[in-house]
Amino acid sequence: MNLVFLGTSAGVPTKVRNVSGLALRESKGKGWYLVDCGEGTQHQILRTRLSLTSLKAIFISHIHGDHCYGLPGLLASAAMHSRQAPLTIVAPAGVRAWLEATFEHTQLGLPFALEFICSDQLPAVEFENIAVTTTRLSHRVPCYAYTFTEKHPDAVLNIEKLRQKGVPRGPLWGQLKQGMDIEVAGERLTSDAFLTFSHPPRKIVIAGDNDQPVLLREACQGAQVLVHEATYSQALAQKASDVGHSDAQRVAAFAESVQLPHLVLTHFSPRYQPGSQGSPSIEDLRQEAASVYSGALHLARDLAEYRLDKTGHLAEMTGE
Amino acid sequence: MNLVFLGTSAGVPTKVRNVSGLALRESKGKGWYLVDCGEGTQHQILRTRLSLTSLKAIFISHIHGDHCYGLPGLLASAAMHSRQAPLTIVAPAGVRAWLEATFEHTQLGLPFALEFICSDQLPAVEFENIAVTTTRLSHRVPCYAYTFTEKHPDAVLNIEKLRQKGVPRGPLWGQLKQGMDIEVAGERLTSDAFLTFSHPPRKIVIAGDNDQPVLLREACQGAQVLVHEATYSQALAQKASDVGHSDAQRVAAFAESVQLPHLVLTHFSPRYQPGSQGSPSIEDLRQEAASVYSGALHLARDLAEYRLDKTGHLAEMTGE
Structure with missing residues (x-):
């Protein structure tokens, strides 16, 4: 199971980070799943080997624009690329209502069927190789985490x-x-x-915006990887009196409390500069998280790809 | 008056061309106008010196997604960048209905006022330095050209x-x-x-999708520049039996018939390869247009900027 980060910025895009989008590739074949679809997600996909034809399902964490405004364009492009296979969309009710309004007002007709599954009912969804469960999070609007578990591994x-x-x-x-x-x-x-089984099933929890990581305690049981937003540092979160988002320390402390082997942080406020240049820096978030977390810590970058191997070890892939 | 092309691809983005978006900068100050706003337009803006704060108005040619799916994200980002000045949107009725549905379903509130002006009534709109008129075109849905004329030049x-x-x-x-x-x-x-006046007012006609360039005869009187889509070559347009778009020859023949000094073609089908590589090539379109047009011909590229000077001459700007 591979993770390809298509966007790691919170709220607005920057020159080097797009808004939210994350591809989960199956270890075999070309099939993949998309979690969140901010504006420009289809543009990022053009920079990877992912194809809209082999996309199996889309999961949307919540209705905020930086997590779903790329949906209409991505669906329109799949249509123009002659996709015919039905597509599953797991999303809160508001997303379905918005997409249907978009189809009507912008005269967008798709040559393939959409199967909507409402996240608000916390569905468990089965695909050929992957089973997905849904967990409710705490945000300003209904928001969810999706847990991807490998089926029948070897x-x-x-x-x-x-x-x-x-x-x-x-x-x-x-x-x-x-x-x-x-x-x-x-x-x-x-x-x-x-x-x-030759190895325990691989299990990845991918969370949307959330100010209470502890809600993921059950989902994280047996998981090797948690992908969670860390919009701010702790100091900045308090200063911004932001409601609905987590800071790096809060997420890392939770991951430590459930002894999670791998934590990937993403969805960084655009104020954080890449690398160690400028201030505040993404590195500030890394240091804050590392100070309370003893597992393997990653801070996602756009287009970075991570592989979770059969032994349950996550590592960033480099080059070809 | 400067033109900055933010997207020159028809229907879907490619690795080197985004979908439609065109900035018209005033010759003085930072003010600018946006014509069409396909998905990813705000991302392209990040690659220019344009700012969402100094954007004076948005004009949408028609409701198809590759011309308007970037609107919600651009407005949301303007809000997050603390824009407060009211913003004028000139667009067909469907765009307003879609935006209002989007505001409602995706819980997007803007801290600045939007003034909608309905293109379907062929409005004439006055700004401080620019007057804009509207012309109806021929496409599968209501579609318009906008003509920008300089006010009181020197x-x-x-x-x-x-x-x-x-x-x-x-x-x-x-x-x-x-x-x-x-x-x-x-x-x-x-x-x-x-x-x-030391020089005749500068006048630029920017057309949306349109299979009857002759509808622009009146708008082009006294204009120095026409920006028009040339989605296909003539041969391909016949083969695709496409309704609602122009081929390069048809647009060029019209421009010749009204003795237009400068013609800028854009909105190329993604099948055309950049430069002279591959086949079919963008150069095929250039040759087709040049065979019937004796004025100055340009084929737009993403992020290319053209300056229309006081003498009415249009030239591409190079470097800083």
Whole structure:
């Protein structure tokens, strides 16, 4: 599972950071998922190897413009690139209402179906290789985190157990391996009972804007990675008396409290200068987070790609 | 008067061309006007010296997404940059309806007033230094051209005439020079009668999508520059059986018929490769237009800036 950051700036774009957008690529094949879609997300996609044709679903954390104003243009471009496969959009109700108003007023017709799933009902959504759950966050408007968990990672059938149960070799074995439950001689057999995994499933929690990281305690159980906004430093957050966002220390302290192996911070206020140039600097946020967090800490940059490998280790990919 | 092209691609962005957006800068001061606002226009503005604070008005040619999907984000960013001055938006009725739906659904509140002027009524709009008129075009949806004419260019008072009429030196002279009419001893005196101009007013016609350039015959009278889309070559336009767009030859033939001094083509289908690389190439469009047009021909590139000087000559600016 790879993460490609398409935008890491809060509120407004800067010369080097776009507003929110994050691609989650499957480890196999070209399929990918998009979390948030600020204006210019489709432009950032042009700078990656991602294709609008192999996009499987879009998840929107909340209705604020820097997280969704890129949706109409991205959908229009997918249409112009002749996408035909249906597309799932998991988003708060307001996003659906806005998109439908946009289709009507701007005369945008899509040649593919949209399947809307309302985040406000905290849905669990299953895809071929990934299962997604939804967690409510604390922000000025309804806002959500999405947790992506790998399904059936490299499952191996327990042959001994299959023989004991008298399951005949053939299609039934295949169904179990694919995670389906079966029935043999009137008895229901669940796939989990016959599968062993070479590694624990990879699990990534991607949060929207949120001033209470502790709401993610349950979602983070068994997760290797949390991606969370750190809009400000602690001092600046207090000064700005901002409601609805987290500071770097608050997020890092939470990650430490649940012993999360990898924390990726993003959604930085545009006032923070890249690198260590200028003041305040992104490095201020890094130092603040590192002072309370003992895991592996990353501060996302636009177009940076991270790979979460089968052992559960996250590392930034460099070059080709 | 300067033109800064913010996007020159039709329909979808490419790696080197954004969708439609064109800035018209006043020759004096920082004031500027924006014609069309495709997604990512605010990102392009970050790459220029233009500021959202000194933007005087936005003109939208029509409701299609590649001409207006950048509006919500641009307005939101102007708000976050603390703009307070009212902003005029001249646009078809659908744009206003879409923006109002966007404000409501995405909870976007602006700290400055918007003054909407409906293009469908072909308004004439006056600003301090510029007068703008509207012309209806032929496209799949209501679509307009906007003609920008310089007001009172370097007016000089005719002192001799003022003395003959017995207008006393003082505030009245100033009013006449600013283009205001006055009354002296019961007689109404129009400013035009007492002013001479060192050069004819500069006049630029900026058209939206349009398959009948001839509709611009009247607007082009006295204009030095026409900016018009040339989405395809003639051969490709016939092949694509596209409705509502022009090909390079059709626009150039029209410009020739009205003896227009300068023609700037833009809004190229993304299939055309930059420069002379690949096929089809932007150069194909240049050759097609040049074969029927004897004036000065330009094919716009993103972030290229052109200056229309007082003599009515248009030239691309190079470097600082």
